[in-house]
Amino acid sequence: MTMRIERINNGIVLDHIKAGMGIHILKLFEVELLHTKIDYASYIDSPSLGMKDIIKIENLDVDPKMLMKMALLAPDITISFIRDGHVDKKVKPEVPPLVEGVINCPNPKCITQQEVYLTSRFQVAFEEDGRLRQQCLFCEHIFYS
Amino acid sequence: MRKSHKIDEHTIGEKMEPFAFKGRHIIDTADLSNDEIMHLVKVCDEIQAMGDDKARTLCKGKILATLFWEPSTRTRLSFEAAMYRLGGNVLGFSEAKSSSVSKGETLADTIKTVSLYADIIAMRHPMEGSALAASQYSEVPVINGGDGPHLHPTQTLGDIYTLIKEKGRLEGLKMGFLGDLLFGRTVHTLVRVLARFGVELHFFSPEGLNIPAYVRSDLEAKGAVFTEQEGLGGRLAELDALYVTRLQKERFFSEEEYLRKKNSYVVDRETLTRAKDDVLVLHPLPRNEEIHPNVDGLPNAGYFRQATYGMQMRMSLISTCLGVKA
Structure with a gap:
């Protein structure tokens, strides 16, 4: 199959994103993506995942907190940092069992939605079916990615 | 995060450790x-064996703050009565608009301030996880009097005390739960504790108002014995206790369906003729139509005694968390 997206010289390549989750990864960014060249390919054949998404973003760096957010949405994600056309560094963020201050609880009735100074805390674990189970330690609401 | 330390829920210890309740949330x-x-x-x-006069010396000079961001007359009065019966004093508010919240104060600031005035806090708040959040900012013990539809531990503990006083034991009891079991937080918390004590659970609810999947899977994980069915049917005759919950019209898909089904979920004297003579009928109160007033005069009607036991359990919690009772 022909790759539908171009090489980049500087920036990041987000690979091994579970098919369909790429759009949610992009939503993590706000103004950073304004005036930025982004290539996004969805539902590409993948030997390990079956189907996957790939995103390439030019001239962008990401901090460890953002890496963790991406890993929670797409646990298999790999991030390659490209410098002058070469892979400078490739990381696969590990998701720890306790994630603090990274993501917000989606439960609208959770106290962390109202009292925004609270540090969010999630217990994170993989289910037998491979889904990532995230439980808010305030309201105990469970959601999956 | 919690000052209260997590202990394996299944540790029924041969070796009894001293209980560390003082200062605990x-x-x-x-x-x-x-x-x-x-x-x-x-x-x-x-405390009950001490007699009223001696009990009223236990918390003399201590102050309970009842912070109720949403109205709950019954729970608040129960906490306040418990503190007065322990000889302590009470301050607080009973709705958000009479508190500093109406001026934009955060939960953390309210708790930090009140914990300077009071020795212990009992709180109810509409948001889930609010009591846990409050405990992070409190210098004094926080007792959760209900955090939205999430947890209501003092109701559960009061219900446990009721069953022990009325039936003499927990293990081996056969207990039925009737009504809306999907939205009732009281039932969700209670059944998970009862399962730990070996109570057999039988759920009776209209279709669509069954116990939620997470409670069911939790019970399965605990190895609990439980059944689910729509109506009481023949199983009523086996039950030692029947816990009835409110059945609200708005939970049904249509008024027609509500009217068709509601009578199957009303407990009256006739219903109880099909049950054991000493079946105990409980209800977290307030009730609507689900328990007919003609049950009130029967010795089986445990729901008002249940309110008394609930208050007595709150006395136990206040006195142990304050450290005036070991």
Whole structure:
């Protein structure tokens, strides 16, 4: 199959994103993506995942907190940092069992939605079916990615 | 995060450790071991055995703050009565608009301030996890009097005390739950604790108002014995206790369906002719039509005594968390 997206010289390549989750990864960014060249390919054949998404973003760096957010949405994600056309560094963020201050609880009735100074805390674990189970330690609401 | 230390819920210890309640927050019954729950029950009995006058010396000079961001007359009055019966004093507010919240104060600031005035806090708040959040900012013990539809540990502990006083035991009891079991937080917390004590659980609810999947899977994980069906049917005759909950019209898809089904969920004298003579009928109150007033005069009607036991359990919690009872 022909790759539908171009090489980049500087920036990041987000690979091994579970098919369909790429759009949610992009939503993590706000103004950073304004005036930025982004290539996004969805539902590409993948030997390990079956189907996957790939995103390439030019001239962008990401901090460890953002890496963790991406890993929670797409646990298999790999991030390659490209410098002058070469892979400078490739990381696969590990998701720890306790994630603090990274993501917000989606439960609208959770106290962390109202009292925004609270540090969010999630217990994170993989289910037998491979889904990532995230439980808010305030309201105990469970959601999956 | 919680000052209350997490203890394996299944540790029914041969070796009894001293119970560390002083200064502890009561947020969730899952934080309490079976031994600790039984200790609270023992303290309830000890306080009642003291007599009113002596009990009124236990918390003399202590202050309970009842912080109720949403109205709950029954729970608030129960906490306040418990503190007055222990000889303490009470301050607080009963709705958000009469508190500093209406001026934009955060939960953290309210708790930090009140914990300078009071020795212990009982709170109810509409948001889930609010009591846990409050405990992070409090210098004094926080007792969760209900955090939205999430947890209501003092109701559960009061219900446990009721069953022990009325039936003499927990293990081996066959207990039925009737009504809306999907939205009732009281039932969700209670059944998970009862399962730890070996109570057999039988659920009776209209289709669509069954116990939620997470409660069911939790019960399965605990190895609990439980059944689910729509109506009471023949199983009523096996039950030692029947816990009835409110059946609200708005939970049904249509008024027609509500009218068609509601009578199957009303307990009256005729219903009880099909049950054991000493079946105990409980209800967290307030009730609507689900228990007919003609049951009130029967010795089986345990729901008002249940309110008394609930208050006595709150006396046990206040006195142990303040450290005036070991």
